[in-house]
Amino acid sequence: MSTVLVLNSGSSSLKYQLVAPASGEALAVGIVERIGEASGRVKHEAKGEQLVRDLPVPDHGAALRTVIGLFDEVGPSLAEAGIAAVGHRVVHGGEVFSAPTLIDDDVEAAVRDLIPLAPLHNPANVTGIEVARELLHVPHVAVFDTAFFASLPPAASTYALNREVAAEHGVRRYGFHGTSHQFVSSAVAAHPAVVEKLAAEGRGPETLRQVVLHLGNGASASAVLGGRPVDTSMGLTPLEGLVMGTRSGDLDAGIVFHLMRRGMSGDEVDTLLNKRSGILGLSGVRDMRELQKLVADGDGDARLALDVYLHRLRKYVGAYAAVLGGIDVLTFTAGVGENDHRIRSGVVRGLKFLGLTMDPAANEARSDEARVISARPGGTNLLVMVVPTNEELAIARQTMELIAG
Numbered sequence: 001m002s003t004v005l006v007l008n009s010g011s012s013s014l015k016y017q018l019v020a021p022a023s024g025e026a027l028a029v030g031i032v033e034r035i036g037e038a039s040g041r042v043k044h045e046a047k048g049e050q051l052v053r054d055l056p057v058p059d060h061g062a063a064l065r066t067v068i069g070l071f072d073e074v075g076p077s078l079a080e081a082g083i084a085a086v087g088h089r090v091v092h093g094g095e096v097f098s099a100p101t102l103i104d105d106d107v108e109a110a111v112r113d114l115i116p117l118a119p120l121h122n123p124a125n126v127t128g129i130e131v132a133r134e135l136l137h138v139p140h141v142a143v144f145d146t147a148f149f150a151s152l153p154p155a156a157s158t159y160a161l162n163r164e165v166a167a168e169h170g171v172r173r174y175g176f177h178g179t180s181h182q183f184v185s186s187a188v189a190a191h192p193a194v195v196e197k198l199a200a201e202g203r204g205p206e207t208l209r210q211v212v213l214h215l216g217n218g219a220s221a222s223a224v225l226g227g228r229p230v231d232t233s234m235g236l237t238p239l240e241g242l243v244m245g246t247r248s249g250d251l252d253a254g255i256v257f258h259l260m261r262r263g264m265s266g267d268e269v270d271t272l273l274n275k276r277s278g279i280l281g282l283s284g285v286r287d288m289r290e291l292q293k294l295v296a297d298g299d300g301d302a303r304l305a306l307d308v309y310l311h312r313l314r315k316y317v318g319a320y321a322a323v324l325g326g327i328d329v330l331t332f333t334a335g336v337g338e339n340d341h342r343i344r345s346g347v348v349r350g351l352k353f354l355g356l357t358m359d360p361a362a363n364e365a366r367s368d369e370a371r372v373i374s375a376r377p378g379g380t381n382l383l384v385m386v387v388p389t390n391e392e393l394a395i396a397r398q399t400m401e402l403i404a405g
């Protein structure tokens with residue numbers, strides 16, 4: 001057996017999986033949380049058993065050392081599991097990287113150079129790479145969140161900014177969560193309900209018009225035509241677009257200058273928009289489950305936060321219907337998209353005019369499978385789906401392909 005250790009370093013967490021790409025099986029799954037806080041926590045799940053341990057984890061290097069220690073201590077042993085490579089999720093690939101890349105010192109340095117474009121993500125990615133290369137002597141591969149969107153049409157990737165300035169500073173729409181948008185949109189295209197729909201309409205797969213909503217802590221939308229991305233909501237950085245756990249998403253750039261003229265520094269505004277805004281800024285909590293609890297308790301701020309969140313989502317689906325010239329499938333994925341049926345019905349309820357429908361029982365049913373939740377049969381054969389994303393499996397497969405290549 002051959003396995004890949006996949007590392008996904010977030011700003012204050014390290015998620016990891018030991019994956020056998022051929023079968024898709026995850027031999028171990030875990031997360032180190034609250035990195036840099038007074039006490040961190042590691043959860044490690046393998047062979048059906050979960051271990052939870054609280055311990056100080058000062059930085060991402062310490063987090064990775066803890067994880068590798070756990071593989072030694074409770075297993076599975078990385079050597080016995082046939083670890084062939086480490087796959088690193090790297091959030092920003094800039095203009096340099098548009099495909100999975102074998103990591104050497106130059107690649108590591110290039111990822112470090114991209115830190116200003118993804119300050120919440122790339123620093124942790126760089127530390128993950130440094131420490132993993134030091135501890136695990138196998139090939140290391142970087143898989144970039146931006147890669148899928150490298151082929152966005154110029155009309156979608158270009159900001160209407162002075163073109164010399166944009167070129168000098170690499171300012172364009174890069175798009176993020178690409179591994180997820182690619183994984184989910186190809187799973188949708190392969191789903192029997194979608195294949196059947198296209199066949200019934202006498203259409204080829206190149207005509208399939210999809211909108212994918214990746215709703216996690218970070219959240220993004222994409223418009224995908226025949227498997228190729230034609231627009232996405234995140235931009236130069238993962239700040240633009242939808243309302244997120246702590247990020248504002250779209251806002252008037254004039255707000256930045258207004259706040260700076262009123263005394264905030266650039267770094268303070270950056271922190272405000274990335275870490276103190278979004279659902280957290282509006283309601284005081286960042287987690288969708290907590291927000292829904294507050295809404296159920298009648299909290300007015302939470303209600304407004306939810307309304308702003310849903311309003312933005314409906315706006316993007318409508319805009320992408322225009323970009324695509326219609327929609328065949330709308331898909332929800334990631335933590336919120338896969339689990340929160342109220343968010344799904346809240347989006348679809350406002351978009352009946354597009355032909356979107358919902359089967360409430362299918363929407364509310366719990367399942368880990370890709371599934372259709374629109375009403376069928378109905379006057380429309382536009383599909384609404386829930387498709388679990390699996391960025392780790394996608395990264396493991398791309399890593400294995402590259403090193404086998």
Ligand SMILES: Nc1ncnc2c1ncn2[C@@H]1O[C@H](COP(=O)(O)OP(=O)(O)O)[C@@H](O)[C@H]1O
Binds near residue numbers: 339340
């Ligand atoms: N059962 C659920 N109902 C509503 N929201 C959920 C549920 N489970 C997870 N979430 C939400 O999913 C989000 C995290 O999604 P996830 O895709 O894991 O994020 P990330 O990968 O960006 O850390 C959190 O806001 C969390 O509240």
Ligand SMILES: CC(=O)OP(=O)(O)O
Binds near residue numbers: 216218
């Ligand atoms: C790019 C991005 O926003 O990633 P995450 O959702 O993991 O924060």
Ligand SMILES: [Mg+2]
Binds near residue numbers: 216217334
């Ligand atoms: Mg995620």
